[in-house]
Amino acid sequence: MTPRALQSLVAIAEHGSLSRAAEVCHLTLSAVSMQMKALEAELGASLFDRTTRPPRLTPLGRAAAEEARALLAAERRLRDLCAGPGLAGEWRIGFIQTASVRILPGFLARAAAQAPRARFAVETGLSESFAQAVARGRLDAAVITRADPVPPGLRLVTLASEELVYALPPGAQRLAPAEAFARLRFLQFAPETGIGRLVAAHLAAAGLQPARRVVLDGIEAIMESVAGGLGFTALPAPDVARYAGPGVTMRPMRDPALTREVVLAVLAGSPAEREADRLAALMRG
Amino acid sequence: MTPRALQSLVAIAEHGSLSRAAEVCHLTLSAVSMQMKALEAELGASLFDRTTRPPRLTPLGRAAAEEARALLAAERRLRDLCAGPGLAGEWRIGFIQTASVRILPGFLARAAAQAPRARFAVETGLSESFAQAVARGRLDAAVITRADPVPPGLRLVTLASEELVYALPPGAQRLAPAEAFARLRFLQFAPETGIGRLVAAHLAAAGLQPARRVVLDGIEAIMESVAGGLGFTALPAPDVARYAGPGVTMRPMRDPALTREVVLAVLAGSPAEREADRLAALMRG
DNA sequence: GGAATTTACGGCACACGTAATAATG
DNA sequence: CATTATTACGTGTGCCGTAAATTCC
Numbered sequence: 001m002t003p004r005a006l007q008s009l010v011a012i013a014e015h016g017s018l019s020r021a022a023e024v025c026h027l028t029l030s031a032v033s034m035q036m037k038a039l040e041a042e043l044g045a046s047l048f049d050r051t052t053r054p055p056r057l058t059p060l061g062r063a064a065a066e067e068a069r070a071l072l073a074a075e076r077r078l079r080d081l082c083a084g085p086g087l088a089g090e091w092r093i094g095f096i097q098t099a100s101v102r103i104l105p106g107f108l109a110r111a112a113a114q115a116p117r118a119r120f121a122v123e124t125g126l127s128e129s130f131a132q133a134v135a136r137g138r139l140d141a142a143v144i145t146r147a148d149p150v151p152p153g154l155r156l157v158t159l160a161s162e163e164l165v166y167a168l169p170p171g172a173q174r175l176a177p178a179e180a181f182a183r184l185r186f187l188q189f190a191p192e193t194g195i196g197r198l199v200a201a202h203l204a205a206a207g208l209q210p211a212r213r214v215v216l217d218g219i220e221a222i223m224e225s226v227a228g229g230l231g232f233t234a235l236p237a238p239d240v241a242r243y244a245g246p247g248v249t250m251r252p253m254r255d256p257a258l259t260r261e262v263v264l265a266v267l268a269g270s271p272a273e274r275e276a277d278r279l280a281a282l283m284r285g
Numbered sequence: 286m287t288p289r290a291l292q293s294l295v296a297i298a299e300h301g302s303l304s305r306a307a308e309v310c311h312l313t314l315s316a317v318s319m320q321m322k323a324l325e326a327e328l329g330a331s332l333f334d335r336t337t338r339p340p341r342l343t344p345l346g347r348a349a350a351e352e353a354r355a356l357l358a359a360e361r362r363l364r365d366l367c368a369g370p371g372l373a374g375e376w377r378i379g380f381i382q383t384a385s386v387r388i389l390p391g392f393l394a395r396a397a398a399q400a401p402r403a404r405f406a407v408e409t410g411l412s413e414s415f416a417q418a419v420a421r422g423r424l425d426a427a428v429i430t431r432a433d434p435v436p437p438g439l440r441l442v443t444l445a446s447e448e449l450v451y452a453l454p455p456g457a458q459r460l461a462p463a464e465a466f467a468r469l470r471f472l473q474f475a476p477e478t479g480i481g482r483l484v485a486a487h488l489a490a491a492g493l494q495p496a497r498r499v500v501l502d503g504i505e506a507i508m509e510s511v512a513g514g515l516g517f518t519a520l521p522a523p524d525v526a527r528y529a530g531p532g533v534t535m536r537p538m539r540d541p542a543l544t545r546e547v548v549l550a551v552l553a554g555s556p557a558e559r560e561a562d563r564l565a566a567l568m569r570g
Numbered sequence: 571g572g573a574a575t576t577t578a579c580g581g582c583a584c585a586c587g588t589a590a591t592a593a594t595g
Numbered sequence: 596c597a598t599t600a601t602t603a604c605g606t607g608t609g610c611c612g613t614a615a616a617t618t619c620c
Contacts, residue, residue: 001288001360002610019574031611033576038610045367049422051554053574053619056422058556059374060367063404066375067366071359075286078352082330082345089344090351119348137334137341269336271343287585304599316586318601323585338594338599576617585608592601 001042003075005035006068009047012036013065017054080117087115087278094123094130094142096194098219098239099262103143103159107283114282127194134265140272141279145194146261155273156263157280162236164199164258169229170247177255178208185231186210190217198260199234206255219243236260286327288360290320291353294332297321298350302339365402372400372563379408379415379427381479383504383524384547388428388444392568399567412479419550425557426564430479431546440558441548442565447521449484449543454514455532462540463493470516471495475502483545484519491540504528521545 004025011021018036022029040047047061057065081088095104104122111118123139130142131151146156166177172184180186188210189196203210214231216222220243222233227245240250264280266272289310296306297317307317325332332346342350366373380389389407396403408424415427416436431441451462457469465471473495474481488495499516501507505528507518512530525535549565551557 001363003286003288004610017574028612029575030577030613034610037576043364043367045373046556049555050575051619052422055575059376059403059425060556061374063366063374064363067359067363071356071363074352074356074359078286078349078356079328081348081352082328088330089346089348091344118344137337140344270334271331271345289585302599313587314600315588315602319585322601335600336594340600572620574617574619576615578615579613581610581612583608583610585606587606588604590601590603592599594599595597 001039002035003072005039006072008032008035009039009061009065009068010072013057013062019054084117086117087111087275088117090119090121091141091272091279092121092123092139093279094125094133094139094144096127096130096142096144097124098145098195098236099143099159100124102238102242103262103283106285110282110285115278126192128192128197131265134267137267137270140270141264141266141276143283144263144265145198146263147194147197153268154265155268155276156261156265157276158261158263159280159283160262161259162238162262164195164202164234164253164260165237165240166232166234166251166253167223167226167240167244168232168249168251169226171229172232173249177251177253180232181208181210183211185212185214187222187225187231187233188213188215189219189222189233189235190215193217195235195260198258202234202253202258208255223248234258286324287320288357290324291357293317293320294324294346294350294353295357298342298347304339369402371402372396372560373402375404375406376426376557376564377406377408377424378564379410379418379424379429381412381415381427381429382409383430383480383521384428384444385409387523387527388547388568391570395567395570400563411477413477413482416550419552422552422555425555426549426551426561428568429548429550430483431548432479432482438553439550440553440561441546441550442561443546443548444565444568445547446544447523447547449480449487449519449538449545450522450525451517451519451536451538452508452511452525452529453517453534453536454511456514457517458534462536462538465517466493466495468496470497470499472507472510472516472518473498473500474504474507474518474520475500478502480520480545483543487519487538487543493540508533519543 008021008025011024012018015021015024018032019029022032036048045060047058047064048055049058127144127147130144131154133139134142135151135153150156168175168180189199191197191200219235219239223243226233227248234253264276266276293306293310296309297303300306300309303317304314307314321333330345332343332349333340334343412429412432415429416439418424419427420436420438435441453460453465474484476482476485504520504524508528510516511518512533519538549561549568551561
């Protein structure tokens with residue numbers, strides 16, 4: 001049951017004789033004859049009626065040729081999958097929350113158009129666990145917030161650099177940040193997230209002690225709370241812009257400025273590293 | 286790209302390492318390693334990330350394993366098609382008109398239940414051309430009206446013996462056949478058909494000369510015409526019974542009696558001959 | 571008799587096991 | 596240091612081409 005024998009069987013079904021099939025397959029008539037004999041022996045069935053010249057396919061032989069066609073089509077699909085240029089295969093990619101909203105849809109759309117032989121199994125989660133998953137090979141790549149130190153073995157490709165800004169609730173437009181920390185609730189993004197960790201470290205380094213603090217684990221929830229006057233926050237400017245309600249004001253951070261990098265993380269030395277730039281290009285748009 | 290190598294690839298995808306795959310496939314670790322190396326060379330793609338132990342499948346490798354699964358499933362379908370007992374394959378069978386109405390539906394229903402691995406490509410036509418088609422191998426079998434002499438090389442299995450009867454129109458119940466031939470139109474089934482030929486030969490042998498004759502090529506059309514009073518006819522009793530309208534009377538032929546045999550014709554010596562009895566059993570019900 | 575298929579035979583390629591070596595965790 | 600994979604090497608299987616024998620038309 002070598003693929004070549006099945007190819008010959010299909011050729012016989014198409015051309016009606018072993019000799020013509022042999023020509024088409026660039027084989028000797030003798031080789032084709034032996035292939036068919038071996039095939040019949042292996043399948044334990046008679047595929048040909050040999051009481052006539054040329055031998056005719058039996059009903060079973062015709063059906064077998066049909067199945068052989070399907071098998072050969074599967075083989076061609078396998079070859080095509082690997083042969084073509086560009087991204088191919090099943091990519092397991094993690095996206096942090098902000099990226100799943102701002103990057104993922106465009107990425108999938110562009111990938112479907114420009115890399116039709118690639119499929120994507122996407123999951124959402126936190127930067128830290130994604131970094132570990134990429135390092136361990138459970139994921140091929142992940143879009144995360146860059147955190148120092150860079151885990152060893154990971155290569156990072158920057159997708160975007162985003163300035164963090166304060167978002168102040170309605171009625172607090174004039175409030176200086178220092179006053180805000182004294183007088184308002186600080187709505188803090190959960191510190192197990194990349195952004196949350198960055199903000200917490202920033203506060204500690206700048207010696208900023210919020211009078212009151214509420215920890216939330218969703219950006220949209222935080223911004224809705226800001227719009228509702230519950231307090232202020234510090235988040236990437238694009239997210240603030242995305243979710244800011246009426247009356248919410250955006251104020252650059254000057255204590256000092258803080259940016260977060262959205263990066264694509266891949267395992268250094270892995271095959272994914274060679275495709276990292278291509279993936280990043282699809283993610284940037 | 287031998288099937289065994291693909292089997293190994295799938296096993297690696299399932300079990301996560303070459304060594305476990307080798308166990309499962311009853312192969313040496315070395316053999317599996319070489320299979321994968323050969324596979325990558327043939328496909329021109331790297332399926333494994335070998336910077337780690339055990340090597341991990343690349344995204345392309347995972348997708349390739351998926352396609353390999355499909356290919357192996359196709360192989361299993363081919364084996365299953367040929368392995369099982371009973372009728373299998375694609376049978377090209379011809380049915381004459383009367384058989385297509387009275388035998389074909391039940392045959393297909395019983396075959397679907399009792400021979401699920403068989404498919405049937407059915408066509409309708411005339412006994413004579415079907416006999417030729419079976420003799421030439423264009424059809425595997427045909428249900429036809431037996432005609433003497435039996436074409437050489439054909440084997441016939443009787444499915445049914447049907448008496449031919451006269452069908453007389455409303456108002457002619459009392460008419461003796463001899464009178465009918467003198468006074469009524471004879472609605473004759475087209476003589477290129479098996480029944481038509483039989484009837485024509487019978488008339489000639491019995492010296493019966495219809496006063497007027499109309500040739501039609503459909504049994505239903507003939508019987509509708511009889512019911513409409515256009516004339517009388519001679520047809521197999523089951524067909525007359527099937528289509529007889531109100532007032533139509535059936536009268537046995539006594540000049541002398543005439544029967545037609547419905548037979549299954551197969552090519553002697555062909556693989557189909559070995560299945561002829563099984564086919565006939567499915568046709569008789 | 572002639573075309574097509576099957577059988578016989580020889581060579582070559584290749585898949586696999588054993589064993590030694592290398593690389594990763 | 597143990598586990599796992601790769602490389603080296605030898606053997607046997609089996610695929611295929613050439614050529615002779617056979618079979619059907």
